[in-house]
Amino acid sequence: MIAKTRMDTETLARFEAEIDALRLEVLADIGESDARHIHRMRHIVQGLAIGGRSALMFGIGPISWVGGVIGLSLAKIIENMEVGHNVMHGQYDWMNDPSLHSQTYEWDIVCDGDHWRHSHNVEHHDHTNIIGKDHDFGYGMLRLSDQQRWKKFNLLQPLWYLLLALNFQWGVAVHDIKIGRFVKGRMKKAEFSERMRPFLRKAGRQLFKDYVLFPALAFWQWPRVLLGNLVANGIRNLWTNAIIFCGHFTGNVQTYTMKEVANETRGQWYLRQILGSGNLEGSRLFHLLTGQLSRQIEHHLFPDLPATRYAELAPRVRDICARYGVHYNTGGFWKQYASVLGRLFRYTLPTKRRLGAVQSA
Amino acid sequence: MTTSRLQPKDSHSPMRRFWRHPLLAPFNQPEAWNRLATAVNPVWSLTEPRARVMRVVDEAPGVKSLWLKPNARFGDFLPGQHVLLELEINGARHARCFSISNAPRNDGELRLTIKRKDNGLLSTAAHALRAGQVVRLSKAQGDFAPRATAGKLLLLGAGSGITPMMSVLDGLADEGSTRDVMLVQCSRSADDMIFADELLKLPARMPRLRVHPHATASQGRLNAKKIAELVPDWNERETLLCGPDGFMRIVESMYADAGLADRLQSESFGRRAAPVDPHASAHAVTCENAEQLFTVATGQSLLDGAEAAGLSPRFGCRRGICRTCQCRKRSGTVMNLLTGQISGQGDELIQLCISTPQSAVELAL
Numbered sequence: 001m002i003a004k005t006r007m008d009t010e011t012l013a014r015f016e017a018e019i020d021a022l023r024l025e026v027l028a029d030i031g032e033s034d035a036r037h038i039h040r041m042r043h044i045v046q047g048l049a050i051g052g053r054s055a056l057m058f059g060i061g062p063i064s065w066v067g068g069v070i071g072l073s074l075a076k077i078i079e080n081m082e083v084g085h086n087v088m089h090g091q092y093d094w095m096n097d098p099s100l101h102s103q104t105y106e107w108d109i110v111c112d113g114d115h116w117r118h119s120h121n122v123e124h125h126d127h128t129n130i131i132g133k134d135h136d137f138g139y140g141m142l143r144l145s146d147q148q149r150w151k152k153f154n155l156l157q158p159l160w161y162l163l164l165a166l167n168f169q170w171g172v173a174v175h176d177i178k179i180g181r182f183v184k185g186r187m188k189k190a191e192f193s194e195r196m197r198p199f200l201r202k203a204g205r206q207l208f209k210d211y212v213l214f215p216a217l218a219f220w221q222w223p224r225v226l227l228g229n230l231v232a233n234g235i236r237n238l239w240t241n242a243i244i245f246c247g248h249f250t251g252n253v254q255t256y257t258m259k260e261v262a263n264e265t266r267g268q269w270y271l272r273q274i275l276g277s278g279n280l281e282g283s284r285l286f287h288l289l290t291g292q293l294s295r296q297i298e299h300h301l302f303p304d305l306p307a308t309r310y311a312e313l314a315p316r317v318r319d320i321c322a323r324y325g326v327h328y329n330t331g332g333f334w335k336q337y338a339s340v341l342g343r344l345f346r347y348t349l350p351t352k353r354r355l356g357a358v359q360s361a
Numbered sequence: 362m363t364t365s366r367l368q369p370k371d372s373h374s375p376m377r378r379f380w381r382h383p384l385l386a387p388f389n390q391p392e393a394w395n396r397l398a399t400a401v402n403p404v405w406s407l408t409e410p411r412a413r414v415m416r417v418v419d420e421a422p423g424v425k426s427l428w429l430k431p432n433a434r435f436g437d438f439l440p441g442q443h444v445l446l447e448l449e450i451n452g453a454r455h456a457r458c459f460s461i462s463n464a465p466r467n468d469g470e471l472r473l474t475i476k477r478k479d480n481g482l483l484s485t486a487a488h489a490l491r492a493g494q495v496v497r498l499s500k501a502q503g504d505f506a507p508r509a510t511a512g513k514l515l516l517l518g519a520g521s522g523i524t525p526m527m528s529v530l531d532g533l534a535d536e537g538s539t540r541d542v543m544l545v546q547c548s549r550s551a552d553d554m555i556f557a558d559e560l561l562k563l564p565a566r567m568p569r570l571r572v573h574p575h576a577t578a579s580q581g582r583l584n585a586k587k588i589a590e591l592v593p594d595w596n597e598r599e600t601l602l603c604g605p606d607g608f609m610r611i612v613e614s615m616y617a618d619a620g621l622a623d624r625l626q627s628e629s630f631g632r633r634a635a636p637v638d639p640h641a642s643a644h645a646v647t648c649e650n651a652e653q654l655f656t657v658a659t660g661q662s663l664l665d666g667a668e669a670a671g672l673s674p675r676f677g678c679r680r681g682i683c684r685t686c687q688c689r690k691r692s693g694t695v696m697n698l699l700t701g702q703i704s705g706q707g708d709e710l711i712q713l714c715i716s717t718p719q720s721a722v723e724l725a726l
Contacts (some may be wrong), residue, residue, distance in 0.1 A: 024700055035452030046396060049387075090684035093710055096454040099392050102684050122677035122685060208384050269680070303682050 002252050015324050016267030023302055026309050034306040038092050038142050041082050048075035056228040057218035065224055079108045081291025090304045110169050112198040115176035125303050128274035130256045140180050143195035143347040145255040150350040168237040175217045243261045247296035248338040250278040252329050273300035279330035403495040407631055410435035410498045414490050421555045425488050426474045438501030440464045440532030441525045445499035446487045457483045458630040460525035464532035476521040505628040509599055519547035519604030523555050525628055534566035543592055547575045585615040603628040635721040637694045644718035648726040657718050663715035681715035693722030
């Protein structure tokens, strides 16, 4: 494992200023092309959804079924990753379009928008990879760092991971309810049911749409619609899970303790974002299908810049990292995913718990 | 600009309620249908008033009229009312209020007459519009019009302040009104006079209309004394006023001094922007919903200031990344503490945790 980069105060300040300058430069350039991109993505999502669902409902034979499943899977993947995730970060708030507003957007997934805005935008993006504060690290069920306590439960974590990957939207949906706290008696019943309510409402609507409304509209063709929707949701789950795990759980990704990040400066925050994330390399289409989360490092440095800008930012961030001796974690999908699985297996067995050193100023 | 403006009114009919039920999504999502409709014809919408630009007419130096044909969502309007015109400028939507400058016509067209301001984002973009383009509108709003149906009228306009007057006059002429109406219209010179030709023709339709053009370049600015000379019976007339801030202040104090403030109606958009002073130690902040007033020190974030005043706005990261504390600023100027950028004066979204006031600020909090 690569050691964490340490910088003296002065170097850190220069490092911070360089990253800040990148942000300002892109901010000043945001405009029509970004608006056109998100509009286009929304049209593609709508087209794919109408096409895919129609093929499932009115198509005949297995080929149209497969086509329908592919169309609907792509619609859900692009809607969740390229539109929903990015819009909810506020990347397009500057457009002043109420239908693309970060605080009111609702996406095509069982996770309630407000729950996501809290667990993702606040907890995960602010407290990235801080054990105990970033609940995305291990999703409360996986041990992926020796800074996490080992439990017998972790012996079977490859199996837990498989279940999580297949049902990823449900994992994300219950994430902000913090069921673990309720089970351990650290949350009152009233608060728990309060937190459950948005989840149940959203999940009910999604289940009704995919497994009642659309199958019913296909009359006698309902089984192929129901099955198609189930498979499409599943494909989306596996894909989003794989991409998101590659973003934070590859072998060289660093974790932090609360003690380490006490009195953190913005420069140190930037450093933690870089060292706590990993990029994926691939074609333009690949990046699009990941909602640009393949550039996780740039996304974590600038979560509210339009995601298509990460492509132009990536080489420049990489150059800054090279000059300051900061490890820039990147690789192809299969290499990075193998590294994630390696990490998953490594921590199934107990290792000595490492307590993080205080981050030097 | 809120979504509510674009949404239809709540209906209580059971059929409507059923159709709006969230379980019927995506079939009942107007956004999705609007996108499909727009693909066929950009002026079609189930919810949004939109209009096609029919023609663009030069009225005076730096002044153009847009003739707009709205869709059915726009509904009706009354003379003297205004609309929000929303344009997409470099990918972002911007809206400003403009008075309609004609009375309702059989062909449904309406006219917005817009003076181009230096550095005026929206007026510049409006002047660049061409016939055939589609713009977003609000429904007609406002109640700027004579309240009494009879009696003597005085219309005081200056510059582009003629626009609602023109609409009111056009409406009165259509009714065949025989009211005694006096229009005093200030402009820099005779060449700058908007609607000069139309105003010449109007008395033929309205026998008791008198139009007095006043050129400030040669005759000086109007003040209370000059108005009283021009219109000796001003204090007997119901008065409508529209123009630049300075002109309106003069007339308003004239009426207030005479105890006739209730006889005067004023119309203005975006006047009296709060003065920007980055060196002041603190600025006043008003909250629209909480009806609370507090002060925030220069350099202090609005979030810290609001909390110190006992308010508890939503917040998340407090470092400008999560947007939980994002809030609409109605007016005022703020500085972004991360980037040093100075905001505009008008309605826009800001993040409370990284914004510090540079003038008095009004928040939709």
